[in-house]
Amino acid sequence: MDKLFLLSFLGLLLVAHGVAGNMVFDNIDLLEELENLDIEEEYEAETSPIPSWTSERGSKVLVNVDSFGAVGDGVSDDTQAFVEAWAIACKTPQSVFLVPLGGRYLVNATKFNGPCSDKLVIQIEGTIIAPDEPKKWDPKSPRTWLDFSKLNGVLFQGGGVIDGSGSKWWAASCKKNKSNPCKGAPTALTIDSSSAIKVKGLTIQNAQQMHFIIARSDSVRVSGVQVSAPGDSPNTDGIHITESTNVVLENCKIGTGDDCVSIVNASSAIKMKTIYCGPGHGISIGSLGKDNSTGIVTKVVLDTAFLKETTNGLRIKTWQGGSGYVRGVRYQNVRMQDVENPIIIDQFYCDSPSACQNQTSAVNISQIFYKNVSGTTRSAKAMKFACSDTVPCSKIVLSNVDLEMKDGTVETYCNSATGFGYGIVHPSAECLSSDDKEYIIINKEEKAEVTETSREKIVHTEL
Ligand SMILES: *[C@@H]1O[C@H](CO)[C@@H](O)[C@H](O)[C@H]1NC(C)=O
Ligand SMILES: *[C@@H]1O[C@H](CO)[C@@H](O)[C@H](O)[C@H]1NC(C)=O
Ligand SMILES: *[C@@H]1O[C@H](CO)[C@@H](O)[C@H](O)[C@H]1NC(C)=O
Ligand SMILES: *[C@@H]1O[C@H](CO)[C@@H](O)[C@H](O)[C@H]1NC(C)=O
Ligand SMILES: *[C@@H]1O[C@H](CO)[C@@H](O)[C@H](O)[C@H]1NC(C)=O
Ligand SMILES: *[C@@H]1O[C@H](CO)[C@@H](O)[C@H](O)[C@H]1NC(C)=O
Ligand SMILES: *[C@@H]1O[C@H](CO)[C@@H](O)[C@H](O)[C@H]1NC(C)=O
Numbered sequence: 063m064d065k066l067f068l069l070s071f072l073g074l075l076l077v078a079h080g081v082a083g084n085m086v087f088d089n090i091d092l093l094e095e096l097e098n099l100d101i102e103e104e105y106e107a108e109t110s111p112i113p114s115w116t117s118e119r120g121s122k123v124l125v126n127v128d129s130f131g132a133v134g135d136g137v138s139d140d141t142q143a144f145v146e147a148w149a150i151a152c153k154t155p156q157s158v159f160l161v162p163l164g165g166r167y168l169v170n171a172t173k174f175n176g177p178c179s180d181k182l183v184i185q186i187e188g189t190i191i192a193p194d195e196p197k198k199w200d201p202k203s204p205r206t207w208l209d210f211s212k213l214n215g216v217l218f219q220g221g222g223v224i225d226g227s228g229s230k231w232w233a234a235s236c237k238k239n240k241s242n243p244c245k246g247a248p249t250a251l252t253i254d255s256s257s258a259i260k261v262k263g264l265t266i267q268n269a270q271q272m273h274f275i276i277a278r279s280d281s282v283r284v285s286g287v288q289v290s291a292p293g294d295s296p297n298t299d300g301i302h303i304t305e306s307t308n309v310v311l312e313n314c315k316i317g318t319g320d321d322c323v324s325i326v327n328a329s330s331a332i333k334m335k336t337i338y339c340g341p342g343h344g345i346s347i348g349s350l351g352k353d354n355s356t357g358i359v360t361k362v363v364l365d366t367a368f369l370k371e372t373t374n375g376l377r378i379k380t381w382q383g384g385s386g387y388v389r390g391v392r393y394q395n396v397r398m399q400d401v402e403n404p405i406i407i408d409q410f411y412c413d414s415p416s417a418c419q420n421q422t423s424a425v426n427i428s429q430i431f432y433k434n435v436s437g438t439t440r441s442a443k444a445m446k447f448a449c450s451d452t453v454p455c456s457k458i459v460l461s462n463v464d465l466e467m468k469d470g471t472v473e474t475y476c477n478s479a480t481g482f483g484y485g486i487v488h489p490s491a492e493c494l495s496s497d498d499k500e501y502i503i504i505n506k507e508e509k510a511e512v513t514e515t516s517r518e519k520i521v522h523t524e525l
Contacts, residue, residue: 351384
């Protein structure tokens, strides 16, 4: 609808003025591209549906960790039982690796490696807990707890809980106490180098560091997953996607101490639908470009999200000195409540104890579309586009964005960022219009009635 309107409006402009023709057509192409930006979910149909084991118990081979000596009392070490059960489940076709309901299974850092036989189901109904003492953690797995790799066509489900028992790790973080050394902690659940994976209805909580990493994988669908950790737990990202493609996250509720979702290098075709975030640091692309590295993220769609009391809303963060690009991102139907930085692009991100050097190289950010984003901000700068002078952000499009502050006026900050807005854009994003180019900003009244005077000038200020 908006696009049709814009097209006809631009048509009138062309007739009226016959100017800026190329710019107008470029913008139409761009809009069309961004509107049509969608992530294929076809792989679902391609991979044969994996039935839930409960509906087909008969044809499934049940591999219950209890049969391998797991106790599930929260105290006994059940690691060996899990390792042995995994070995059998992995090599047996149509098997179900079962962590039964009611148990609390204490399990050390463990690698669950594939490849496995066909149609493996990992049925987690009970709770898996990590030993809580960082000093006794297996030094061979400093960054992982439950690490699944090289799997194909596997379903994780069962409504159970994965609990990282992270509180001692958090206290030992340099973010909590500057006299602590800065070192990484384990990720609760990792799915690495895998494909055609589904993760349904699990709860992942109190991770030592990140909750759930999807790495080097293709075709991963995560639905109904909950992540929960205190808002002040350090670096406890909810779902972190790296070097992965065709990932769909839907109906996920994430409350944690860092990004609810973070999407980093070499990731493409990432779709997030119906995401609840808060507390947390928002839904992020990046960080990218740390230590002069290359970061590339393309084709990301977020549709329907609610962010409550987070430090950021929709964020793209890159370090100075990086290279690569973020291109083709669409955020739509997002509602914010008391968010510190609702819309932010930060090419000067710096999360190191010492100040970051100014550098000319940067990760190039372009084609970022914000559509139907509304709610309340805690800071006056409701929108921030802080971009590099040498590698400006370009083609930032805003449509029906309406951000308010309870007591006070809101504004948009721009440095070296270009783009345009149409429909309601509040606060005004006029600062995206550069002097040598003409961009369109149309307000609500004009939408109802395009008058002669409104056609006089191409650049309009909203409201
Ligand atoms: C689990 O970790 C504890 C503490 O380091 C260790 O004593 C125990 O042997 C480990 N269990 C297995 C099965 O390796
Ligand atoms: C930080 O750690 C140091 C050394 O372990 C300790 O003496 C100090 O009390 C800690 N500070 C806080 C605020 O916990
Ligand atoms: C980013 O991904 C590319 C492609 O996979 C890889 O070559 C590069 O090393 C990655 N960069 C970082 C910082 O990991
Ligand atoms: C990144 O590049 C800059 C400029 O070439 C250099 O000064 C800096 O030391 C490099 N940083 C790292 C971490 O390699
Ligand atoms: C705008 O987004 C909100 C929040 O997700 C949603 O409830 C509403 O239906 C959307 N409006 C339109 C016109 O799509
Ligand atoms: C980097 O540049 C900014 C803006 O020009 C300036 O305020 C800041 O002091 C510089 N930082 C360093 C470490 O040189
Ligand atoms: C950044 O990317 C845009 C879009 O692809 C391109 O037009 C622009 O030249 C790039 N900027 C730099 C400094 O490479």
